[in-house]
Amino acid sequence: MRLIDTHTHLDFPDFDADRPRLLANAAARGVERMVVLGVFEGNFQRVWELACADERIRAALGLHPVYLEQHRPEHLGLLRQWLERLHGDPRLCAVGEFGLDYYLAELDQDRQQALFEAQLQMACDFELPALLHVRRSHAQVIATLKRYKPARAGIIHAFAGSYEEAREYIKLGFRLGLGGAATWPQALRLRKTLPRLPLDSVVLETDAPDMAPAMYPGQRNSPEHLPEIVGALAEIMGIEPGLLAEASSRNACEVFGW
Numbered sequence: 593m594r595l596i597d598t599h600t601h602l603d604f605p606d607f608d609a610d611r612p613r614l615l616a617n618a619a620a621r622g623v624e625r626m627v628v629l630g631v632f633e634g635n636f637q638r639v640w641e642l643a644c645a646d647e648r649i650r651a652a653l654g655l656h657p658v659y660l661e662q663h664r665p666e667h668l669g670l671l672r673q674w675l676e677r678l679h680g681d682p683r684l685c686a687v688g689e690f691g692l693d694y695y696l697a698e699l700d701q702d703r704q705q706a707l708f709e710a711q712l713q714m715a716c717d718f719e720l721p722a723l724l725h726v727r728r729s730h731a732q733v734i735a736t737l738k739r740y741k742p743a744r745a746g747i748i749h750a751f752a753g754s755y756e757e758a759r760e761y762i763k764l765g766f767r768l769g770l771g772g773a774a775t776w777p778q779a780l781r782l783r784k785t786l787p788r789l790p791l792d793s794v795v796l797e798t799d800a801p802d803m804a805p806a807m808y809p810g811q812r813n814s815p816e817h818l819p820e821i822v823g824a825l826a827e828i829m830g831i832e833p834g835l836l837a838e839a840s841s842r843n844a845c846e847v848f849g850w
Contacts, residue, residue: 593837595822596844597626597815599689599749599769599797603638606801606812615646618815624648624841625850626815627628628721629689631656633667636674638782643683649652650848652686652723654711657693657704668710675718685848686746687715688723695727705732712740721746721847724766730757737764747795747847750803755785762793767843769797772805772813775824786828795847796822 597618607614614815630653632640638744643651653674657664671687678684690711692704715722715771721744726733730753745765751758752773761768774782796818804813805821819833826833844850 593622593822593834594841595621595623595796595818595820595837596841597623597798597800597818597848598655598747598795598844599771600626600628600800600815601631601802602626602700602800602815603630603635603642604801614814614816615648618818619648621816621819621835623815623818625650625842625844627652627723627848629686630654631689633664633670634662636671639685640674640678649735650685651683652688653684654690654723655707655847656689656725657691657699657707658696658725660699660703660707663707668707671711672714675714675720677792679718683719686721686723687711688721689725689747689749689783690722690729690731691725691749692733693725693727694729694732705736708733709736709740712736712742715744715746716740716742722748723747725749726751726753730754734760734764737761737807745847747797749797750799752779752782753785754781755788758785758793759787761791762773767795767847768793770794770825770840771797771799772817772821772829775807775821777806781848783828786825787830789829791831791835792843794836794840795844796825796837796840
């Protein structure tokens with residue numbers, strides 16, 4: 593089974609003690625490529641160094657809404673400089689992680705929107721996919737994407753919306769990132785939505801070290817867990833795991849131009 597983990601944070605300190613072992617074990621389990629996403633300006637260099645050190649890793653750089661208070665106006669300029677400098681380098685695959693988070697009430701929505709639109713414009717300018725964080729903000733994200741119409745589209749990370757919202761994203765050319773969330777029995781709406789999704793609309797992810805699947809409760813999530821996640825998702829969708837693995841990897845390659 594050949595797999596691609598389209599969303600990880602392998603640069604986080606959670607992996608400092610055993611990152612080489614983890615990468616080797618993930619590869620042995622069929623995870624051929626992993627995308628590591630930047631979330632604030634201070635970790636861009638670390639993300640890039642990982643991509644330069646291991647051919648299985650690709651980098652994306654962005655300013656995550658949850659770190660809103662850490663971001664400074666000049667960080668958008670620095671992000672643009674990174675994208676300009678690395679333009680055309682295959683190790684850089686996307687802009688992200690960025691988006692809107694309406695779950696955390698303390699995050700100013702107007703400031704988030706400005707940050708979101710500035711990065712979406714960069715994705716359009718550099719013709720890179722956008723890897724989007726969307727939490728309780730689907731309507732606003734969809735409306736914004738309809739205004740910008742990014743040619744490369746991208747991925748809605750950790751999709752947990754309705755079937756109607758899924759259809760809107762698919763119409764805009766976006767793929768839906770599926771991972772550990774749907775493996776939990778309490779994810780009732782998502783588990784009802786998954787069997788209705790066309791196979792050409794989904795990609796796989798772990799969000800490691802977060803969003804551990806139900807079979808690894810309370811543990812650090814890892815690309816190593818992707819085969820079990822595939823098995824659980826395929827069962828929910830009523831298809832063979834190999835079919836989901838093949839389709840999701842093909843979709844990921846289309847998103848990133850691999």
